[in-house]
Amino acid sequence: MLGTLKITQENTKKTWKNVPMQDFTQNSDIDWNQTISEIDRQLYKKYGLNETEIEFIEEKVTAMD
Template sequence: MTQDNPKGVWQEVPIQDFTQNSDIDWSQSIHDIDQQLYKKYGLTDDEINFIETKVQAMD
């Protein structure tokens, strides 16, 4: 549940630029976008593995 989280909880969530000026190429496949985001935010192999094994893909 997230509806009752205080504002401070969200201050660490990065704002993404979805325009043509973005450093992420949003026209790529979801897998490729994920790879770009992992690199952008410096995720470790363990963090990437956690995401890819525990977070269910949204279709």
């Protein structure tokens, strides 16, 4: 999401406009105590990603161990 507005080295507040804020508190709509894959599924659902978008992410984004 950052890359949609970041076209130069400059990193102003405006370049972060499309990056969603997440609530990491107990009041969050995401259960952060789940496994990474379960959290991913919660986020996919939250942002309404379709199967093609999910497959793209799963294929292109490398898991961090």
